[in-house]
Amino acid sequence: MKYFSTRGVAGSLSFEETVLTGLAPDGGLYIPEHIPSLPENWQSDWSSYSFGELSVAILSLYISPNEISQEELRQLVEKSYSTFRHPDVTPLKKLDERTFALELFHGPTFAFKDVALQLVGNLFEFFLLRRNANKASGEQEEKLTVVGATSGDTGSAAIYGLRNKANISIFILHPKGRVSPIQEAQMTTVTDPNVHNVAVKGTFDDCQDILKALFADREFNNTHRLAVVNSINWARILAQTVYYVHSYFQLQSQLPSGVKISEVEVQYVVPTGNFGDILAGYYAKRMGLPMSKLVVATNENDILARFWKSGKYEKIDSTTHDLSGPTAPVEGSSDGKQGTVSSGVKETLSPAMDVLVSSNFERLLWYLAFESTTTSIHDKKKLEASQLLSGWMSGMKSNGRVELPGTILEAARRDFVAERISDQETLKTIQEHFIRKESYIADPHTSVALAAAKMVAIQNTPSTIQIVLSTAHPAKFSEAVSRALEGSPHFDFDRDILPNEFRGLLEKEKRVIDVERPDVELVKAVIERIVGHQNAKVPESGSV
Numbered sequence: 001m002k003y004f005s006t007r008g009v010a011g012s013l014s015f016e017e018t019v020l021t022g023l024a025p026d027g028g029l030y031i032p033e034h035i036p037s038l039p040e041n042w043q044s045d046w047s048s049y050s051f052g053e054l055s056v057a058i059l060s061l062y063i064s065p066n067e068i069s070q071e072e073l074r075q076l077v078e079k080s081y082s083t084f085r086h087p088d089v090t091p092l093k094k095l096d097e098r099t100f101a102l103e104l105f106h107g108p109t110f111a112f113k114d115v116a117l118q119l120v121g122n123l124f125e126f127f128l129l130r131r132n133a134n135k136a137s138g139e140q141e142e143k144l145t146v147v148g149a150t151s152g153d154t155g156s157a158a159i160y161g162l163r164n165k166a167n168i169s170i171f172i173l174h175p176k177g178r179v180s181p182i183q184e185a186q187m188t189t190v191t192d193p194n195v196h197n198v199a200v201k202g203t204f205d206d207c208q209d210i211l212k213a214l215f216a217d218r219e220f221n222n223t224h225r226l227a228v229v230n231s232i233n234w235a236r237i238l239a240q241t242v243y244y245v246h247s248y249f250q251l252q253s254q255l256p257s258g259v260k261i262s263e264v265e266v267q268y269v270v271p272t273g274n275f276g277d278i279l280a281g282y283y284a285k286r287m288g289l290p291m292s293k294l295v296v297a298t299n300e301n302d303i304l305a306r307f308w309k310s311g312k313y314e315k316i317d318s319t320t321h322d323l324s325g326p327t328a329p330v331e332g333s334s335d336g337k338q339g340t341v342s343s344g345v346k347e348t349l350s351p352a353m354d355v356l357v358s359s360n361f362e363r364l365l366w367y368l369a370f371e372s373t374t375t376s377i378h379d380k381k382k383l384e385a386s387q388l389l390s391g392w393m394s395g396m397k398s399n400g401r402v403e404l405p406g407t408i409l410e411a412a413r414r415d416f417v418a419e420r421i422s423d424q425e426t427l428k429t430i431q432e433h434f435i436r437k438e439s440y441i442a443d444p445h446t447s448v449a450l451a452a453a454k455m456v457a458i459q460n461t462p463s464t465i466q467i468v469l470s471t472a473h474p475a476k477f478s479e480a481v482s483r484a485l486e487g488s489p490h491f492d493f494d495r496d497i498l499p500n501e502f503r504g505l506l507e508k509e510k511r512v513i514d515v516e517r518p519d520v521e522l523v524k525a526v527i528e529r530i531v532g533h534q535n536a537k538v539p540e541s542g543s544v
């Protein structure tokens, strides 16, 4: 299987090159040359598979065996999911007769990003070890320096994915004193020698700027082989398709007796920021996993919900010009705060979804563009799709908005519906689910999805079952959860929510490097001091 860029200019790559490259040099995102179908008898052949076995089966549809053999893949997968606390890895929990929560937070940092990042870390290490094993003696070893910036909620998943990995150093920048104590402790108590937390005296915005400056410095970038592990990385999307298929089998075993899975319609409801998690569901659907629709659940940063209402894809809602509320630039948004209209990100109670534009949406748009072309010649269709998409993306870049053709919106509505959920509804929904008979404590991100599920359920057929993706453990967002439940009798944070792993976390040994000013030169000096003399200088054309 080869991968090509949505913008159609960069050449095609192997899986290994795709994973190590991340963003294509033409600015696009890599997608597979075709979407494979689930094998004919998957429903029976795979029904007794564990999560790991299912991962191997699905991943090998996208990775040529001459790149990673079945046995190597099995080992990588086993290693990646041995860090999860639940035997099912991503268990499905019944909330009521019609609603299930697919819990994705049983990994090391209690959030769904672990599912993908545990695998990504092992893939990186596997590729580097293999490259180095093939080197002549005396030749410099290849090393990788992963750098990232976090406002708190996602840095730890990257750190846990890459801790203790051979040939890889990871530097995560966070604004000093501006992340919650638990989030700070989750990152800085990882004391493996290859993990470096950098606390920058400044804002998250400053950290993002430093990151951009590091990547823009070609010489520094090449010397240290900088890499990112953000959600546009193809391996992250791929890893996430597995739990959709896994949930199908779990649902099958939890249906009331007498009800067959073929008689129900499954609707997945996904709390969405950068569109990575739900895009994995789209791939699963295209591969042949039976489902009715995917529900895009956004918070007040609702660019996607607005698109599905109007067909307009625009950073700022042009119908209201609503710029009220506190704003902050945000992790993962593909073009951060360049330009004038882009500082409109709202701070919400579900911060991991606070993005202005959803970077992975570009991948869906490519498929919709492909469908809309009229020629029947495959290669020509691909080319036309990339040209259409490039036009839209450049419109987005220069104007912060683009109006997509009606046919595109129509096609998008066939597979998806979207809802926007306010902070107030988020809090109310946490409360509602807590006081139910089947009491469930949702984190604010999951709550956004639960609220959206309720809104769309009104139009569902009686045979529809909703699977709501539960993306974080409630203890990870304790402030919002406590705020929602503080008035409730019977609620006790320590007893009801706090996992053992979080107890005593604040008192543990920490390792952090302080940077006194938000100055890229100071951060460069830190990286240089730590990895400077280890890393090989490589030609600019290197694919890492």
Ligand SMILES: *Cc1c(COP(=O)(O)O)cnc(C)c1O
Pocket: 111, 112, 113, 153, 154, 231, 271, 272, 273, 274, 275, 276, 277, 278, 352, 353, 445, 446, 471, 472
């Ligand atoms: C990252 C994240 C999301 C959003 O996922 P995307 O793939 O960016 O759409 C939702 N919930 C939590 C807890 C997250 O960390």
